[in-house]
Amino acid sequence: MQTVRDVMSTDVQYCTPLDNLYEVAVKMRDFNIGAIPIVDDGRLVGMITDRDMVVRGMAEKHPGSTAVTEVMSRDLVTLSPDDSVQKAADMMARHQIRRLPVVENGRLVGIISLGDLATNRYSDERAGRALSEISEQDAIH
Numbered sequence: 001m002q003t004v005r006d007v008m009s010t011d012v013q014y015c016t017p018l019d020n021l022y023e024v025a026v027k028m029r030d031f032n033i034g035a036i037p038i039v040d041d042g043r044l045v046g047m048i049t050d051r052d053m054v055v056r057g058m059a060e061k062h063p064g065s066t067a068v069t070e071v072m073s074r075d076l077v078t079l080s081p082d083d084s085v086q087k088a089a090d091m092m093a094r095h096q097i098r099r100l101p102v103v104e105n106g107r108l109v110g111i112i113s114l115g116d117l118a119t120n121r122y123s124d125e126r127a128g129r130a131l132s133e134i135s136e137q138d139a140i141h
Contacts, residue, residue: 004088005081007120008102008110014039015048015068021057022064024048037101037108038072044101044108046072078103079112085120088112 014037015024024036028050038046048068056062056071077095079088079102088100092114102110 002085002120003081004079004083004085004102004110004112007085007116008081008112009116010110012037012108012111014108016040017045017067017069019068020064021053021062021066021068021071024068025053025064035099035111037111038068039108042107044076044078044103044106046074047076047101048072076101080104081109085117089117092117 013027013031013033015027017038017040019038027036028034034050036048037044038048046069048071052071052073057066062070077091077097077100079091079100081102081104091100092098099111099113101108102112
């Protein structure tokens, strides 16, 4: 069985609760990413996506100096590095999300994305199914 550890990205860009929306936006631009974990002393405390920044940030008229903690998601779906790739794809489909933080003993150790699943030869079908289900939900909303 292939595990999340086998396909996850370990070079994860993150911000801290001390950062603001402007700093998150710059990091998203510079690294061409749409989601940033929020980490406090190695522990995952939240996640902020480009959608969060638009819907909970700009649309609510929060300035760039707003703390990430005011906009980030706190109730996160996470995986363990020892979980199966199939579980990752199933969770992405069930929760309608494209990337999941990978946590070990409360500490962020990686991220697994639909892209990671799609480039993995063992999970092409599962990734395709997850993407299809997520895309269908996006079309509804």
